[in-house]
Amino acid sequence: MSATTAQGKAFDRKLFGRVFAFTQPYRVTFWTTFALTILLAGLGVVRPLLMGDMIDDYALTGDAKGLWFISMIIVALLVIETVVQFYQAYWTAWLGQAVTFDLRQKLYEHIIGFKLRYFDRTPIGTLVTRVISDIETIDDIFSQGLLMIMGDILKLVVVVIVMFVVNWKLALLSMIPIPLLLWSTSIFKNSIQKSFQDVRTQVARLNTFVQEHIQGMHIVQLFGREGQEFAKFKAINREHRKAHIRSVFAYSVFFPVVDILSAIALGFLVWWGVHDVLEGFATLGDVFAYILFINMLFRPIRQLADRFNVLQMGMVGSERVFRILDTEAKLDEDGNASTADVRGDIRFNGLWFAYVDEEYVLKNISFEAKAGQMIALVGATGSGKSSVINVLSRAYDHQKGSVQLDGKDIREYRLSELRRSISVVLQDVFLFSDTIHNNITLNDPSITREQVIQAARDVGAHDFIVKLPKGYDTEVGERGGILSTGQRQLLAFIRAAVHKPRVLVLDEATSSVDSLSEQLIQQATEKLTKGRTSVVIAHRLSTVQYADRILVLDKGVIIEQGNHQELLAQEGAYKKLYDLQFR
Secondary structure (H helix, E strand, O other): OOOOOOOOOOOOHHHHHHHHHHHHHHHHHHHHHHHHHHHHHHHHHHHHHHHHHHHHHHHOOOOHHHHHHHHHHHHHHHHHHHHHHHHHHHHHHHHHHHHHHHHHHHHHHHHOOEOHHHHHHOOHHHHHHHHHHHHHHHHHHHHHHHHHHHHHHHHHHHHHHHHHHHOHHHHHHHOOOHHHHHHHHHHHHHHHHHHHHHHHHHHHHHHHHHHHHHHOHHHHHHOOOHHHHHHHHHHHHHHHHHHHHHHHHHHHHHHHHHHHHHHHHHHHHHHHHHHHHHHOOOOHHHHHHHHHHHHHHHHHHHHHHHHHHHHHHHHHHHHHHHHHHOOOOEOOOOOOEOOOOOOOOEEEEEEEEEOOOOOEEEEEEEEEEOOOOEEEEEEOOOOOHHHHHHHHOOOOOOOEEEEEEOOEEHHHEOHHHHHHHEEEEOOOOOOOOOEHHHHHHOOOOOOOHHHHHHHHHHHOOHHHHHOOOOHHHOEOOHHHOOOOHHHHHHHHHHHHHHOOOOEEEEEOOOOOOOHHHHHHHHHHHHHHHOOOEEEEEOOOHHHOOOOOEEEEEEOOEEEEEEOHHHHHHHOOHHHHHHHHHHO
């Protein structure tokens, strides 16, 4: 059953138990709110009884002093009920927000530990829906669901008992429409349940579509696909609207039906009650009290159907959230070795790697790089160059063979330390909607502004940064939109420099920049690679001619290796690539 189509149960005890576990730090608030819910159910039935007595014992007898006294009691009771209701509603909502705060943090912490393979297969819009919208439905379990349902049911039970104790005939008359009400409530509950589920499904579809297409808007516009993509959005949006309208229709039918049935019950009561008053079987105060009881009886029943659906949607949201929390998509982190004294020796030994099952993209890869050496990877697109660095940085785990750093398998190192020891400068630089300084340091407080400035000077980017409106405190916009491709690339070099890696990986660092930026990047590359192990991937062979060893890959296999001159002398694949670019 998929995450977007799961129906869930109106109340799943096991699932609720997992949600309820998050209330443990707030159990005092929960049980206090529960006690206030019980207190409200009891207070609610006292007022109609007092008002009935006020009519029979004081108003009809002309006892002004007693009438004033009991009026003050009713007013005091209203004040108490209002205060209790305020705290019950406030603490219920507070508890829901506290639980969703903790649950959202746990979910996000779990997601950021997933393998990249998980994100390759899961739409980002779906994850956004889980972290934002679905967790909000869990808040409703507490603020509008379980405790409110318990309160409404308890209030109904108390009201029915009191009504039969005071006057069983009037109680029966008041409940003549109840079977019809329960039947219509059941129909409404089933209808609104399906409508709510459709709404959640369409929200997830809408989130996924908008997320993907806004991110890829440049492709849409460059290929003139605005009209076609808008038509797709319009279709999805139309289904979203239809789902909401179905739920609105159900409410529009159900609430008037409840009001009509309530009016019928009131009509029966007045018709028969007046007859009993005249015959002496009931008092005017009894009839007045039962008019109030009818309102207290029908209103919770009307709300219960809605609250049960809120609870059901909370269960659906919980199921989706816990499905992600139960997903084991993290890399094994059994290693405990430190990288503090790592020099940077790299060794690939008979390595096989596949992104999917046994469809290997790297086959029996073996090579070695001593500390301080530069290794270059060249080859056609799809030859496996980027896969080599994905395995080296443990973005993905390999299936066979080994990758060693200073003689130890990389899996023996603590994952966080290993990744801090290997800085990667990608072709497509990702910048967050934050300042230049924070994008460089990634909010690491141990990296000072002075270190950032020095690294920027070394890379050759300081001059363009200080010319920006706020210098290093300039907001770069979403994905660094205010910067050119070359400028974003230089920021990635600064980011790598300030983290002082033992191993530096450059993935197509100059493949999509102008000549001036390429010159700055090449200068930055010379400074950054000096004294540290470097793995450089490049289509432009001019950037790797001075590498200590060049590996030529084809379809996941190393077909040639050596330095620039040795490979030219072999007159093989490297020589052909060189001739294509320079001759």
